[in-house]
Amino acid sequence: xxxxxxxxxxxxxxxxxxxxxxxxxxxxxxxxxxxxxxxxxxxxxxxxxxxxxxxxxxxxxxxxxxxxxxxxxxxxxxxxxxxxxxxxxxxxxxxxxxxxxxxxxxxxxxxxxxxxxxxxxxxxxxxxxxxxxxxxxxxxxxxxxxxxxxxxxxxxxxxxxxxxxxxxxxxxxxxxxxxxxxxxxxxxxxxxxxxxxxxxxxxxxxxxxxxxxxxxxxxxxxxxxxxxxxxxxxxxxxxxxxxxxxxxxxxxxxxxxxxxxxxxxxxx
Numbered sequence: 001x002x003x004x005x006x007x008x009x010x011x012x013x014x015x016x017x018x019x020x021x022x023x024x025x026x027x028x029x030x031x032x033x034x035x036x037x038x039x040x041x042x043x044x045x046x047x048x049x050x051x052x053x054x055x056x057x058x059x060x061x062x063x064x065x066x067x068x069x070x071x072x073x074x075x076x077x078x079x080x081x082x083x084x085x086x087x088x089x090x091x092x093x094x095x096x097x098x099x100x101x102x103x104x105x106x107x108x109x110x111x112x113x114x115x116x117x118x119x120x121x122x123x124x125x126x127x128x129x130x131x132x133x134x135x136x137x138x139x140x141x142x143x144x145x146x147x148x149x150x151x152x153x154x155x156x157x158x159x160x161x162x163x164x165x166x167x168x169x170x171x172x173x174x175x176x177x178x179x180x181x182x183x184x185x186x187x188x189x190x191x192x193x194x195x196x197x198x199x200x201x202x203x204x205x206x207x208x209x210x211x212x213x214x215x216x217x218x219x220x221x222x223x224x225x226x227x228x229x230x231x232x233x234x235x236x237x238x239x240x241x242x243x244x245x246x247x248x249x250x251x252x253x254x255x256x257x258x259x260x261x262x263x264x265x266x267x268x
Contacts, residue, residue, distance in 0.1 A: 020083045022047050022176040022207040023068060028077035030060070030067045037063045040076075041232045045176070045209055050202050052212040052222040056251050059229040061211045062098065062180050069095060069178065081176070091120055094174035096165050098181050104154045110164050111149040114139055117171030139167040144193050159190030166194060177201060179210040183217075195221050218242055 023045040030038040038060040045051060053061045066072045068079050070086060081089040094117070114136040115128060140146045143163040153161060162182060169177060177198070183191045198208050198221075212218065218225060218238065225242045227233040227250040234246040 020047070021045055021080075022082060023209070024080045025064075025068050026078040028064060028067055028079075029075045030063050030072060030077075031075055036230060038067060038074075038228075039230050041228065043068075043226055043232065043235065045207060046224060047207055048202065048205050049224045050198060050208045050210075050222045051224040051226055052210055052218050053226045053228060054212055054215065054218065054250070055228040055233075059250070061228055064228060065178055065180055065209070065211060069093070071095075091172075092175040094169035094172040094177045096162075096169050096177070096179040096182060099158060099162055099165070099185065101180075102161075102165075104161060106153070108153055109149070110140065110145065110151050110153055110156070111136055113153055113164050114167045114171050117168040120172075136167075136171055139170040140164070142170060143167045143197060157187075159186035162186050163190060163193060166197060170197070175206055177206060177208045179208070181211050181213060184213065215247070 021044050023043070025041065025043040028038055028041045028043075029036060037058075041060070041064060043064070053065065055061050063072060067074045067077065070079075079086050082092060111133065115132060117139070118132055118135065137146055137149060140149055143166050145160060145163050145167060148156065148160065148164075153164065156164065166179075166182070169179075179198075182194055182198075186194070198210070201208055210222075212222070219242060222238060224235075224237055226235045227241065227246050229250050229252065233250045234241040234243075
């Protein structure tokens with residue numbers, strides 16, 4: 001991992017309350033070859049919020065999330081998680097990757113995928129006991145997949161696979177949930193099931209950040225937005241930041257006026 005942490009034990013000393021935020025990113029820069037994908041981006045995740053990361057294709061949305069986690073290398077950047085270095089607080093984070101990035105041919109059952117979320121609880125010997133299976137089944141029940149516990153993961157539909165990966169994240173009992181395009185390619189029933197679970201996490205005081213592509217549901221699903229197109233365009237509550245002006249800057253005029261008019265935007 002090449003994410004550099006700030007000098008004072010990985011904290012980012014800029015602004016009251018910032019150190020304690022679930023995730024704070026400063027100066028994140030990622031380049032693929034000679035092309036910067038994310039350039040000097042700052043982001044502060046508000047505790048107990050649901051934040052959508054939005055922007056056009058190739059804008060660096062997923063890359064920003066993965067660089068903050070150290071999944072991809074960065075040229076520069078500082079990250080703190082709940083005011084501490086990432087490695088010290090990683091157990092408080094659950095990450096759901098893009099479904100397209102997963103090898104679904106791997107021969108494993110649904111229940112085993114969810115049990116992977118309990119790896120810290122299982123310990124080095126990985127002894128799976130009855131209480132572990134019960135916990136995994138409860139997570140599957142929560143996403144409507146309990147009846148598929150013994151099914152091979154590769155036999156599921158795309159929406160069902162996404163639900164299973166969300167169940168794995170729930171098993172971690174994290175404080176910060178990071179999801180990369182959780183609604184991409186899923187059916188309407190799965191999308192509703194996922195957003196219901198995410199909203200229930202928020203109601204429990206958890207923090208949710210999701211890379212999101214459907215502008216029409218931003219105001220309905222989220223309370224905060226982060227707009228990016230290689231650089232940060234805007235960040236804040238939906239009321240503050242999800243505006244026609246910021247969308248025009250983010251998408252570079254690629255959104256038609258009619259599309260913007262159809263969105264649930266706050267004037268200004």
